Every structure is written in C-alpha cells, then in structure tokens.
Amino acid sequence: MLAYYKLEQEKELEKEEVERKYPHDDFMQGYLYQDIENSYTEREIETAKKQVKIKSYMLRNEMCYG
DSSP: OOOHHHHHHHHHHHHHHHHHHOOOOOOHHHHHHHHHHHHOOOOOHHHHHHHHHHHHHHHHTSSOOO
C-alpha cells in the first residue's frame, strides 16, 4: 500500500509541475498528463508484479497461509 501511495504522490507532484509550467495551455497539459498517467500505470503494474512474486514466495515457504 505504501508503494502505491508514494507513486500517487509523485504523480500528483508531476501534474502540479505541468500546471505551473503550462498554466494556459490546455493541449500541452492534456498531452503531458496522459504521458504521466501512462508512465505511472507501468510503474504500478511493475510494483504489483513484485508484490505477487513476494506473496508467492511467502506462501511457498509457509510464511503465510491462504
């Protein structure tokens, strides 16, 4: 959960930076927002894969049940 929270905070900071850099350019803001969203979606997927891998190791080694 903390990894996702950290990613979300980083994403919001990048969006705020875009707003400061292009305050009146809706096209550029939209373009950069989409780029930011795509980048963070990829990072969230990688984080989820790592978490699944850790959970599978824990289950395999009987460190947790269910």
